[in-house]
Amino acid sequence: MRAWILALCCFAFPALAAPPAAPTLAQFEQRFVEQLKKTQPNWKVVQKSPGELEVAPPGQSPQLVYLDNAHRQALQNPADTEAVIARHIAALQGTRATDTAQPIDLARVVPIVKDRAWAEGVARTVTQRGGKAPKPLFQEPLNDALTVHYAEDAPERLRYLTEADLAAWTTRPEALRVLALANLRRVLSDVEVRRGNGLAMVTAGGNFEASLLLLDTLWTEAQIGLPEPWVVAVPARDLLLVTSLSTPAMVERLRGIAQKAHRESAYALTPELFVRREGKWVALGR
Template sequence: MLKEMLRVAGGLMLCLWLACAPAYAADKDMPAEVFTRQVAEMVRERMPGVKVEVMAPLELNLVPASGEDARIYLNNIYTLYLAEQVDGRPALLERYIASYTEPLPEAPVKREEVVAVIKGNDWLAEMERLAKGQGKPYEGIYERLNAHLLVFYAQDMPTRMRYLNKSDLEAAGLDRSGLRPLAVANLKRQMPEIEVYREEVFSMVVAGGTYEASILLFDDFWKGERARMAGPPMVSVPARDLLLFVDSSNPEAVAQLEALTRKMWGDTAYAVSDALFIAAPGGWRPVER
């Protein structure tokens, strides 16, 4: 189901938005402290053998009977919760809690489960900070797409996404050099039909609400879009479920893309980057602004 978005960026109306995506004028009717306590209680009910500590607003620490502590940061789910219709909030929280409380599979990751996830520098910095706090280096598997974006590799499961590390690859017998084509092929196979909603100068990609940013890696898709334009495509990925693009030869479109990207990046959950990128030989080149 789609809903209209707010009018932004100099009068641009970008209609058609996923109902599960964050609204950009969220009703902040629950303080972060109250939300954190509510989530903590839900986790305690579902994980009675785990001590759940509230460290700060939107930050929990899980202490199992054995093994390492785990930090949970609630910023993204809090943003989604505030934007959700009141009657949809319980189900949203249940899905989120299930992603932490359901046990991980013991079998190695399967080749068909490997997917590519686009992230920004801030996300990598946060993962490295968390790992350092536990006295170890960050071991996630990723490669750099450009100065602002990275491609992480994850195991896609029904209720969660788990980022892969070196030991996961070894257990599954996966070669790191072949991850990109494998992960992209898997995404293409499992992703719903890619839809493009086009305004007069502006387009938005919709493909299920989780992996839209990863469509940057679909060369065949962009070959088709390039044929429609006078100049190379210019894109932005302010969040993992937001992929916006324009014809780079149109100055008005570029200005609208820049304004809308900054607005969305500042307000959305699962933020990626506020940078713009233009299609170039060898990949997506950051646009100097």
């Protein structure tokens, strides 16, 4: 999806293209499901949305499986795709019954930006399919459209923290934000601002672009290269676009890009635009 946006913004960065042999998310998911059904033919597997499966071993409640991390590893080394799938299936088999009992690795907890309806939708889907209602996920409001969740970003899974997970660790929710942001800064080694024609695209490897909204150290005129106040679009988890409020024509152009990207993304967040005011991202009125 980022390819057409780069072209629309008149950027020319061929290095962003994935290696030709790398599987798309749909291809990776299909191969993952085929292999899982071969190794566990009695498991019920439902493909819910791109990169999201609902898996239920016999006699057990269904659980959601996200293929984001696995697919990212396959993109980094396409020749290793089958081995990546095998490792993740083995991890799924080994943790399905005890996952919630395993302690959280706090060194891997990072903030994940989601739309407001995401957590409720996950819980509703599980119960509609006959599963036990999941424990409430811990979340913080970012603004009227977006929330901040926290997840343990392990190689074989992405485990979202529940309110119970937080209570078992600390009575101060703000401590989780500090910890997670420090972890995010540590794992992000490839943040780059790409500019062209009054727009900027901030890239971070494809998984944490929306989370960059939380990094105050990024948001300076020296780094963004556009005058304040900034208007941003996060139509998808892997897409962060910026322009300046001082250029109304570019703001409207950004709005159109955001709406199109939101419709077409496998990881859609919101088509809304936000402006940074006193360190916070607030909705931009039309």
